[in-house]
Amino acid sequence: MLLKASFATQNAPFEQIKPTPHAKCFPNDTETELIGRFEGQQIYASGTREFLKEITDAVKQDRQLIDDGMLDTKFNNPGLLIICDYGKRIIYMQSDLIGLFPAFWGTSEDGFVISDSIPQLQAVIRGDTDDVAVAEIISKDYTVGTRTLFKGINRVRPGESLLFDLGSRKVRSVDKSQLWTPGDSSSMQSLIQTGAELLVEACRPMTGTMLMMSAGWDSKTLLAGAFAAGVADTIHLYYHGAVDSREARLIRAQADRFGLQLTMKGLDPSLFDHGFLQSSFERYSDVMNPHWHSAALFSARVNPEVQSVSAGIHGEIIGGHDGPPDFLSGWRKSASVFCYLTGVPILRGPHPSGKEISPRDSVGNLKLYHRGKPWYMCEDVWRDRFEGIHAQVDRDIEACVDRYIARGTVWPEAVVEAFDVENRLNQITSDQLRSAATFKPLLAPFANRQLMEFSCGVPYEKKVHRTLNQKVVEKLFPELLEYPTAAVLCKSGRPILVQEVTRAIRKATEDGRWWMYRTTNGKVSAPNFGWPNFQFLQHSTAMRDMVNDLKSPLWDKEKMATFIDNWGYRNYHGLQGVMMKVKTLDLFGVS
Structure with a gap:
């Protein structure tokens, strides 16, 4: 979708224009499309089936979606909403809490331009390459905050509500997310009960889904929720990777025991063929994960009873995967995990310390990334354009931290998790799920608003490295805990600390x-x-x-x-x- 809003035109300022041939985008259920016109307004949206139904119901019920002059939907399912108001000559736009459905915007000579595709927007804006963004992708695999690869093109951040005023030519931004603000102080037993109940409700729509399966905690937790919701027998498991690996054997054993449909697909060099990558980029604006693009092609051919595509990607949040230890490496990472699991207040962050730290001190974790010239870059280009550029990358990181603190985030672990989810998870891993769901509706149980708010509100110490996951799975479908995850060498029902010891043994071996x-x-x-x-x-x-x-x-x-x-x-x-x-x-x- 490419939406152009003209500063000059009074009667019909909004125009949805077709993408240029060199920035085409194939039909896709996750694209943003016009879904209706109501009383001088045009409504555009992309999202899950459940999100689109919520919008339709809200319009029918004449529900108020504007609060204090800004779009504030609070829908329970993830999606992007854009409302063009002809009378006020205003565009309202809001992203879901984790930005699962992306949007970008820029300003041309004669108006605002909005799209869900950077190449489509770049064909209009024609911005220069942003070297800071290139440095961020090289060092961190994603851009930070609102930055994109091209100057003049801005990313809409998760939970962000924007107002584009054609009269004043100004843009107003408000952070509508309350994730990672002061968390849940309930007992562990209460957290397990609440987490289990919310997970089951979020998994009820999984009837007939194709679940992207691994031998990890995220898909294991989703599967437990599906069993408890009574829909697991309709699920089609899909695994791509080395079909003779230990992970593949673990998945096959579980599918056989529980009578689940399973497809296992080995990977091959055709994934890296230039023609396949070129067509994948035209479709997804990304070729980071071509095997997930291949999964989309498979989903188009499977049994028509498969009604959606899902993955456990966003389960990293309830699983405590995105905290301070995951920005460390080697013995420091292992020591940090050990300290969180045992309650020892040292070696939790980038520096050994037993004292309390403020949320701003989390910047130390977030700045732990490689800053030197990568082996594949031209020496002259690096020296002329990128030497010392990481000071600007650091400023982008600091701006994100300031945003979370202004939101009300008080714990450094929550700041680290918020940064990782709203940048890496928002771009890299969400792209995987969206691409796999090209030809079938996307289903994202972990992105359910109530479950997401709960997951982000649990103190990191109570969910570190799958502590909460394990208890929720144990409550809902304990048989799954008889199988190890691919990362450890013992059953996943064993104490997490024991599992972490076997992880270290597995890694050393x-x-x-x-x-x-x-x-x-x-x-x-x-x-x-x-x-x-x-x-x-x-x-x-x-x-x-x-x-x-x-x-x-x-x-x-x-x-x-x-x-x-x-x-x-x-x-x-x-x-x-x-x-x-x-x-x-x-x-x-x-x-």
Whole structure:
């Protein structure tokens, strides 16, 4: 959708225009579309089926959606809403609490332009490449706050309500989210009961869904909710990855035991073919996760009884996945998790400390990222344009923290979680779910407003590293706890601290096996404890071919080709992640 609002035109200032051929977007259930005209207003929306029904009901009931001059919907399901008011010559726009359905805006010479696609908007705005945004994606995999890859194009933040006034040519922004404000002080038993009840209600619409399945906690928790809601026997499980891995075996064992439909799809080099990536970018404006795009094609061909596509992605919030430990690495991360699980008030953040810290001190965690020149960038370009640019990245991070503090967030752990959810989860992982749901309606139980508000309100100490997940699953469908997750070596019903110890053992064992695999040139087989999903690339020219197709002057293509040729007997998971980031930037046309 591309909506243009003219400053000059009085009678019909709003125009939905078709995208240009080089910024096309294929039909998609998650696109923003005009859904009705009511009393001098046009209403545009994108969202889940449940969200669109809520809008229809609200209009029929003449429900008041404007509060204090701003759109304030408080719908229970995620979606984006835009209202164009002809009489007032105003556009109201509001994003859902986690920004699951994206929107962007800019100002042209003659009006405001709004779209759910950056390439469509860039075709009108024609902004220069924003080097700070490029640096953010290179170092963190996502842009921060309102920033996008092009100057003059702004991202609508989760929970943000915007008012575009054509008369004054001004834009007003109000943060309507109250997530991560002072949390729930209830007992653990009460939290488990409330969490279980909200999860079951959120999972009731899962009848006939295709659930993107892993052997992790998020999909395990969704499955428990589906069993408790009485709809699990209608679910179709879908797994993509290494079909001979330990994770695949764990999923197959659960599907067999509980009588669930399961499709397992191995990955292959065709995912990285230039033609497939080009068409994927035209459809999704992103090729970070081409295997999720492939899942969309599968969903279009499966049994018509499959009514929606879902994934456990947003379960990271109730699972305590996005706290301070996840910005650390190595022994410091393990020590931080241990301290949170045992209540020891040291080594929780980036610096050993036993004293209380303020929410602003969380900035230390958020600034822990690589700042040097990446191996794939041209030396001259880095020196001329990117040397020292991370001071501006830090300012973007600080602006986000200021926003959360102004909202009323008081705990540093909550600030860290809010930042990770509203930036990384909002862009990278939400893109996965939206792309998988291209041809079927998207269903996002964890993004249910009541469940989301509850999850964000639980103190981090009470949900750290799946503490709350485990108790909720135990209450709803304890049989699932008899199976380990892919990351640990014991049943998921064992104490979380024990599981974390086995995680460290698994990681050390896996690292050792990768070392042996590399030093023996493959005579010792690669480990399959974790996620060897992209090891087929070792015997493919896909990565090298991708280098040949790159166009942007940012890349040192000669060094990249040599680096890939010498990768040899190593884990290809990280390499393909870097290459898909580079390819996405290249397809955006960053210059």
